[in-house]
Amino acid sequence: MKQAIVIGGGLGGLAAAITLQHRGLQVTILEKNSHFGGKLMPVQLGSHYFDFGPNTITMPHIFKRVIEQTGERAEDYFELQRLSVHTRNIFSDGSHFDFTSSREDMLRQLAGCDPFAAKSYDAFLQEVQRLYELSEAHFLPRLFTSWRDYLSPSLGKALLQVRPLQSLDAFFRKYFRNENLLQAMNRYATYIGSSPYAAPATFAMIAHLELSEGVYYVKGGNARIAAAYAEVARKLGADLRPDTEVRSVLTENGQATGVVTADGETLRADVVVMNADLLRAYPELVEEEYRPHFSNAKAAGYEPSISAFVVLAGLKIRNEGLLHHNVFFSDDYQREFTELFANGGYAEHPTIYVCNSSYTDPSVSPDGDNLFILVNAPSTKKRQVHGQAEQYKEHIYDILESKGIRIREHLVTEKIIAPPDIESMFGAHKGALYGISSNKRANAFLRPFNRSQDIRNLYFVGGTTHPGGGSPMVTISGLNVGEAIAGKIF
Ligand SMILES: Cc1cc2nc3c(=O)[nH]c(=O)nc-3n(C[C@H](O)[C@H](O)[C@H](O)COP(=O)(O)OP(=O)(O)OC[C@H]3O[C@@H](n4cnc5c(N)ncnc54)[C@H](O)[C@@H]3O)c2cc1C
Structure with missing residues (x-):
């Protein structure tokens, strides 16, 4: 053997x-x-359970395929639940927009805040589906073992068709006018650890996975x-x-x-x-x-992908305003990416992602919210910024509390995981989340x-x-x- x-x-x-x-x-x-x-790591702090790493799961068929190829049923090992409203995007002006894979719900919300986008939403969904299908056919199943693999004519043709020269931000601007919504769409760049102002529009296919196929x-x-x-x-x-x-x-x-x-x-x-x-x-x-x-x-x-500054906070209450996935956006997204990539520092006004999986599944945290709080962070290339974990955590709590999320007085347990921890725990190059x-x-x-x-x-x-x-x-x-x-x- x-x-x-x-x-x-x-x-x-x-x-x-x-x-x-x-x-x-x-x-x-x-x-x-x-x-x-x-990086998909279970963390148990008292009665509060947290998933460190992937909280947003897309492409469920891929996770199932690993088991199903052996002749077993994935359902016998884990139960995937589709979230109806997956992400609540909360903007700096206090308004919010809920991302869902229900086209009707998306159109209803768009009609209220971006009539142009409401008209172009179907065309948008079609285009991101096209991007995904091209990737699924030509890139995802392909093994790249040498330069020869790039020379396939079908691959070359497909590459030209996936908008490699347009940035994600420029692509989304074709379909959306509302700056808040653009910010929410641009956040998909962080799923590949990149900046929406630099990463190619090819990755808008992530919008297809979330908005059509579900989270x-x-x-x-x-x-x-x-x-x-x-x-x-x-x-x-x-x-x-x-x-x-x-x-x-x-x-x-x-x-x-x-x-x-x-x-x-x-x-x-x-x-x-x-x-x-x-x-x-x-x-x-x-x-x-x-x-x-x-x-x-x-x-x-x-160039390493972005890293993350993560706080796991277990509370003794349930915050009414939180769904499963919540994003509190900064008022200047572009500045945030400049701070991360060009300056290599923590963002002063960061966008804050909060996962509260106990919203969907109270059994994982029966006594209160299990907040997985994540802020995009620079890789550890520039070490000097990584000594300020406690202060940065307090800064993040201040921002969240100013938005009505109750934390400090109800805190039972907490743990900080910063980029240097990610680097050492997983052997991740410069603490990068996505290589x-x-x-x-x-x-x-x-x-x-x-x-x-x-x-x-x-x-x-x-x-x-x-x-x-x-x-x-x-x-x-x-x-x-x-x-x-x-x-x-x-
Ligand atoms: C905070 C955070 C949030 C994320 N959010 C999401 C999300 O919402 N959705 C999503 O899809 N993805 C998310 N990701 C990314 C996702 O977790 C990773 O892309 C994926 O899990 C990486 O898997 P991997 O197999 O490439 O590597 P890893 O998970 O890094 O596995 C590599 C393994 O190699 C081990 N190792 C290293 N060196 C050695 C050695 N010398 N000897 C033995 N073992 C060694 C490490 O300990 C590690 O277990 C997130 C990641 C992080 C950290």
Whole structure:
């Protein structure tokens, strides 16, 4: 039986492992943390449960596919619930707009605040659907293993059709006039850790996923997806080893032959899949002389996606004004992105996202709100801004309380997770949430390949490689790489 080692048990690694084990390889997953799921991490603080990481789940069929490919039913492992109103967008003038996948509800709200958009909404939905369908057909199922993969004529044609040269902001301005709404639409850029004023309009396909296909939540917490994957992988016979950090990848004659763990154990394998963020792990685990196509300078040249400043706050009350997903927008979105990307500092007037999953599922936090409060934050490239966690948290509480969200006097428990924590907990390059930013077109479309150019049988899955960051995308990368390896070996 061929042996495969997967370094890292994030969603990408788990999806690859299940695919490989199901297709007849013997898989060992080595994960440095004690939980599987990587950034999709369950956090329990007293009676308050939080999902750290992906709170907004789209593309449910992808998460189900990982299990269904083995012949099992995903429903037997986790229950996905579609949210009727998914995001309440609250603007600096006090008004709000609820995003929902009900076209009628969207049109009714648009008629009140943006009659132009009400007229163009159907055309908008059609165009974002077209963008998504092109990506689904030409980019998402494709493995990128070398430059040759970019030369496919069908891919080239599709690339020209997905608005690669237009910014997201310019695209949304064709359909919406109301500045508040534009801000809410532009926030989709943050789903790929990028700026709407720089990232290509291709990513407007995210609007299709949310506004037409819907936003989902997993009953009991989204981390149940990762727990289910770990259970399925074990059931299939994979060896899952938590608390096991890999220190180096072994190579012989230009081929990956195994790994050495932090405890000094050597494990041999026919193929190695790296799910650990490749911008950090590839340089750390493979000496530079063995990877001439991916020098340390090249790794350092990629712009990291944005990071996050997160506060988990458990309350003893339920705030009436909060839905499941809530966004409190700043009054100047453009300045916020300049502060994040150009200046590398925390935004002074940040947009604040608050997830309160106990709105949908009180069982995860029976005694009061479980607020996952997230503010976009710069990567850790510029370290000096990251020493002010307590003050920044207080600043965020001040803003939320000024908007009527009661926190301090009802606080039972809290925890701050800042960019340096994300960097160290998950081995994330510069604390990036989504690997590389898509602010430069080259980075959006020409990400590091799914296979090493220098070391045979060394593959990459996860947010930094193709097709990109975000929980469904990394899961797709695991499925694609697993299929490709299994297809090559058998
Ligand atoms: C705060 C936050 C909010 C987010 N919100 C959303 C959202 O709402 N929706 C969405 O779709 N996505 C969201 N994301 C992004 C999403 O979480 C990621 O894109 C995705 O989970 C990344 O999966 P991955 O498999 O690429 O990597 P990871 O989850 O980072 O997994 C990599 C694993 O490798 C392990 N590892 C690293 N180095 C080693 C080593 N040397 N040896 C062994 N193991 C190692 C790490 O511990 C980790 O478990 C969010 C992320 C964060 C942090």
